[in-house]
Amino acid sequence: MSAPSDPPSGSEADAAPAPPSDAPPASEHDAPHASAASPRDALVDALRDALGPEAVATDPEVLASCAHDLTGRWHGAPRCLLRPRSTAQVARAVAACAAHGVPVVAQGGNTGLVGGQIPTAGEACLSLARLDDLEPVDVAAGEVVVGAGAVLSQVQQHVRRSGLDVPVDHGGRWGATIGGMVATNAGGARAVRHGLMRAHVRGLEAVLADGRVLRRLAGLRKDNTGYDLVGLLAGSEGTLGVITRVRLGLVPWQPRRLVALVGLPDLDAALALLAALRARAPELLEAADFLHREGLALVRDHHGLPAPLAGDWPVLAVVELAGPDDRADALASALEHALTAAGADPEAVAVADAPAQREALWTHRDGLNEAIAARGVPVKLDVSVPPGALASVPAAVADAVAAVDPAATTLTFGHLGDGNVHVNVLSDHADEAALTAAVLELVLARGGSVAAEHGVGVAKRGWVARARDPVEVDALRALKAALDPHGVLAPGRLVP
Ligand SMILES: Cc1cc2nc3c(=O)[nH]c(=O)nc-3n(C[C@H](O)[C@H](O)[C@H](O)COP(=O)(O)OP(=O)(O)OC[C@H]3O[C@@H](n4cnc5c(N)ncnc54)[C@H](O)[C@@H]3O)c2cc1C
Numbered sequence: 001m002s003a004p005s006d007p008p009s010g011s012e013a014d015a016a017p018a019p020p021s022d023a024p025p026a027s028e029h030d031a032p033h034a035s036a037a038s039p040r041d042a043l044v045d046a047l048r049d050a051l052g053p054e055a056v057a058t059d060p061e062v063l064a065s066c067a068h069d070l071t072g073r074w075h076g077a078p079r080c081l082l083r084p085r086s087t088a089q090v091a092r093a094v095a096a097c098a099a100h101g102v103p104v105v106a107q108g109g110n111t112g113l114v115g116g117q118i119p120t121a122g123e124a125c126l127s128l129a130r131l132d133d134l135e136p137v138d139v140a141a142g143e144v145v146v147g148a149g150a151v152l153s154q155v156q157q158h159v160r161r162s163g164l165d166v167p168v169d170h171g172g173r174w175g176a177t178i179g180g181m182v183a184t185n186a187g188g189a190r191a192v193r194h195g196l197m198r199a200h201v202r203g204l205e206a207v208l209a210d211g212r213v214l215r216r217l218a219g220l221r222k223d224n225t226g227y228d229l230v231g232l233l234a235g236s237e238g239t240l241g242v243i244t245r246v247r248l249g250l251v252p253w254q255p256r257r258l259v260a261l262v263g264l265p266d267l268d269a270a271l272a273l274l275a276a277l278r279a280r281a282p283e284l285l286e287a288a289d290f291l292h293r294e295g296l297a298l299v300r301d302h303h304g305l306p307a308p309l310a311g312d313w314p315v316l317a318v319v320e321l322a323g324p325d326d327r328a329d330a331l332a333s334a335l336e337h338a339l340t341a342a343g344a345d346p347e348a349v350a351v352a353d354a355p356a357q358r359e360a361l362w363t364h365r366d367g368l369n370e371a372i373a374a375r376g377v378p379v380k381l382d383v384s385v386p387p388g389a390l391a392s393v394p395a396a397v398a399d400a401v402a403a404v405d406p407a408a409t410t411l412t413f414g415h416l417g418d419g420n421v422h423v424n425v426l427s428d429h430a431d432e433a434a435l436t437a438a439v440l441e442l443v444l445a446r447g448g449s450v451a452a453e454h455g456v457g458v459a460k461r462g463w464v465a466r467a468r469d470p471v472e473v474d475a476l477r478a479l480k481a482a483l484d485p486h487g488v489l490a491p492g493r494l495v496p
Pocket of ligand 1 (some may be wrong): 062106110111112117128148168171172175176177181183184185186237238241244252274366370
């Protein structure tokens, strides 16, 4: 494992093929229009003129705030930190950087887990944090328009006052921005009910690589005048445009909620629990996640939590049911039925309906990323397999990791309904490239995806060409070349 201040020398990208010779430039040194005369000063001067001096930071202490990710795995040396307040300022910032041949990396809440938001090669870091306005909720349409920098938990509070909710939720809600969630097509625990972020983007506004503003904010339900540019920008991880505003589709807030933490003998039993919930009350199923006993022990240790259940169970399922006020009984009976159908031991079930207790149960799952980060810098791999193939994956992954690094600790957890497994490997002697290859090849052999919901970023860029066929890779490159011919936006990310 590399030291925290080292570049990710053994990263997944290292295990992958070198980028093609026609790949976009990675820094101002090879950008096609880099200025010969003192580009640093000229760029900063131009940016201060365009945005105002307080929106352009070059002080190393300030730059440090955007140069490291939460996992301690990705580190950068940003050229400068830009904090625009409006779409017009974002447009001016991107145009100035493009004119000076300096690439731009968009950063929202810096909760991303694949390094895409960290300016690892001297790029300008463009923070969207100040574009955080929340427009009034359009209750009739079930929509809200927010700035890209609006934080998920704030948007949740805002729309819940109107009886509506953001369909996508995850454990990074305290920091993740709507722009970042759209850019990564975030999933999370509720994907089992509502799908991923792209499905809920009714419109957006984005600044293109040349500084022009693309506006598709009208929110028309029927509009087939050409390609789906909104859908294309969702999941593009800052490589095709900097998202500045989003029109987000909302779902009804379900006030009655029941969370259960269930101890089970294996993942098959957890999948049986999910199947029983789906069969009995699909319209009430809100979330279904899993973790293993090793993960539970780590979270309890890190957060100082008491044992939540009697007994020592190999697998823990966290399920949530949610519905309107008049369905409280239906929630309880659906849960009871499913627990019986899955053969769950009644002694191994903790149930909560009050908000604080529900959150406390979720902490056993949501606290994992933080607990792992406190133990070391993990090799983090977010993968998915066809849901039917999920049960055997954690054990197979642990075996594959042990074959490469017998001393490593493998922790797996994830989302039961989506075949989505988060693999975290902790080791003092990790050969990241070998560990990554062992896990991702296993996933590909099972018909899975090497990038499920966290994105490709820097971490998995080299695996895209392995995971998609050559025709698809050509199409990805053609799209990038068409919208960002000079590699201004997030070079070295996503596109192989
Ligand atoms: C505790 C924890 C739990 C998490 N759980 C989940 C989970 O269950 N599911 C899930 O999908 N993710 C999860 N994540 C990952 C992360 O929160 C998401 O990827 C999130 O959507 C990123 O939002 P952000 O604002 O922090 O983006 P950042 O981390 O700042 O950026 C992420 C990527 O998006 C790009 N980007 C950011 N803003 C913009 C913009 N406005 N325009 C264009 N590009 C932009 C960046 O360049 C980068 O490539 C979790 C993270 C943490 C810390």
